[in-house]
Amino acid sequence: MSTLKTQEKAPEAHRVEFVTPRANLHQNHEGYTLEIEMPGVAKSGVEVTVDDGKLTLVGHPAKEEQSARRVYAERSGFSYRRVFDLDPSIDAAKISASIDQGLLTVKLQKADAAKPRKITVG
Amino acid sequence: MNIIRYTKPEPTVWSPFDRLSSLRELLDSAYQLASSSPGTTSGWVPLLDVFEDVDKVTVVLEAAGMKSGDFDLSLHDGALTISGERKAEVENREGESFRSERSFGAFSRTVTLPAPVKGDEVKATYTDGVLTVTLPKAEEAKPKKISVQLN
DSSP states (O other): OOOOOOOOOOOOOOOEEEEEEEEEEEEEEEEEEEEEEEEEEEGGGGGEEEEEEEEEEEOOOOOOOOOSEEEEEOOOOOOEEEEEOOTBBOOOOGGEEEETEEEEEEEEEEEESSEEEEEEEE | OOOOOOOOOOOOOTTTTTTHHHHHHHHHHHHHHHOOEEEEEEEHHHHOEEEESSSSSEEEETTOOOOOGGGGEEEETTTTEEEEEEEEOOTTTTTTEEEOOOOOOEEEEEESSSBBBBBBGGGEETTEEEEEEEBBBBBGGGGOOOOOOOO
């Protein structure tokens, strides 16, 4: 007779929740500028990754030390995450990002080959 | 020309009720279309939290990409009003916009405070796009220790 074993409970899947931040995308002849709202996120909490033609922007808000009781709540406190498909004309090596007052600005430059060029007729 | 007003998507956490909430948004936008008169700019609503401590009340408001001078605070009748204006940057506006989900313009939020506060000792700081307003409680709202003499 087989012994009965109490099945160990499978560890609960760790569910990470994200908020989709609002974004503005603007294009000019140099390239693209992305503005993403991540209030509560400091410079150290930003992760910008480029992988497989996708630009992933993650922002972790700094944990606020609040010993006080929250009597009214609207903010989720979750991290922000947003993924964009990169246009092939963008030079992945030249992507730069900065954050100021919770506004993440990502500059995406077009590769030189994709920039408009003026060709003079000789 | 746009005939239907473009409504900005709400930043929400994904939930299985997404379908339901988008239906709600649709109804809301239809209502908004019918109720708003042309010419009025629809404002935006920054999210806020209220914390209460033994000796203070803290109001935390999220508004990314502003300057500390853009905020206006007022206390009236036990309610705190935070208003401000986020200006759209007009520089580098050549080229074209592909996506504009961010709201600009004026906002105003009013919260009733859970306790009376000292109006002249209110402090506010703006860091990382979060405005934190600290309001010390008035003496009469603080808990008091009463020592009882027992014979």
